[in-house]
Amino acid sequence: MQRRKIATVVGARPQFVKAFALSRAFDAAPDFDERLIHTGQHFDDNMSAVFFDELGIPPPAHHFSIPGAAHGAMTGEMLARIERVLLDERPDAVVVYGDTNSTLAGALAASKLGIALVHVEAGLRSFNRAMPEEINRVVTDHLSRVLLCPTRGAIANLAREGIAQGVHLTGDLMYDATLHATPVAERKSRILERLRLVPGKYGVATIHRAHNTDGADALGPLLDYVAAEAKRQPIVFPVHPRTAAALARAGLDAKRPGIIVIEPVGYLDMCRLLHHAAIVLTDSGGVQKEAYFHRVPCVTLRDETEWTETVDCGWNRLWRTPDYKPRRDIADYGDGHAAEEIVEILRGAL
C-alpha cells in the first residue's frame, strides 16, 4: 500500500472548521498520514483551543506562537518556521485552506521546496485586490498543484486566469462540518438558554474582515446598520478580537439597544445560534455559507462577495442592495461528503 504523508497548515478559526471535516477523512484512510502545523495566527482559547477540544481535531504536531505583526512580518516568520518543519518532516504534499496569511506562508514554503501544494477552497475571488485575503488566494492558487474548488464559479475564475490543470470540483468542507456538528450542537450547546433567546426570533452578526476593521471609516456605518436591525429583533454579536481592538481604537461602543455583545463562541455554540436564527449579518465568508446551510437569510456586510451563488439564489444580499433575488436552492457545495471526495482525489494525484 502506498502511504502518503500530508502536512496541513492551519492557523485561523475557519481553517480549524475545515480541518475538522478533512482530518476525520484522513484519519479514516489507512494510506494517509496527516500532521497538523498550527501557525498560531489565532491564539486566544476561544479562537483556537476550543475548536480542537470540541471538535476532536488531532492536536497539532507543530504549534508556533507568532506575535501579531504587520502582514509581511507575520507571513515571513510563518514561512521560515513552516519551511523548517517541512525540511524535517518531508511530506508528500502540503494542504492549505482558504485565504489567510497562514495559507500564503504554507503555500510559499511548500512550493519553494518543490512539495506538491494542495489548496482547499481554490478559485474564490472577490476581485478586490485591496483585501489581503484576495492577494493570498491568487498567489496560492497560482502555486498549487491540486486545486480543490467548492463551486463551479470557482472553477470558472481559475479558467479565466489560465489555470485548468489539477482543478477539481469537490463540494464544500464547511457543509460537511455543518452536517456533522448540527445534531451535536443541538444536544450539547446551551447558548440559546444562556442568552435567553427564543428560536427564530433573533439574529446573529459577525464582523472581522481587515477591510472593515482596519479602514478608518468602515466600522461605524456597519455598526449603525446592525443597530438598525437590532430594533426589529435582538442581534447576538460575538466580537472577533480584531474587531474589539478596532472598536476600542475608533472609540466606538457596540453595546447599542438590542445588540447582545459577547466574546467569540465555540463552533458548537455558533452552529446552534445559526441554526435557529431569523437573520444573519456578516462579513465572514464561512458564515455566509453557513447561513444558507441552516437556511437562514443573510446580509453580507461588504460591497462584494466571493460566494456569489448565495446572492444569485436569493439567500444572501449585499448590505447596500435593498432586495434579495428570487429564492431557490443552491446547486453547489456538494452533498456533505467533500472530505471523502478530496481524499479520493489526492489518492489519484499524489
Ligand code: UDP
Ligand atoms: N465561528 C465560530 N464562533 C464565532 C464566530 C464564527 O465558531 O464566534 C465560526 C463560523 O461558524 C465559521 C467560522 O468560524 O465556521 C468562520 O470563521 P471566520 O468568520 O473567522 O472566517 P472566514 O470564514 O470569514 O474566513
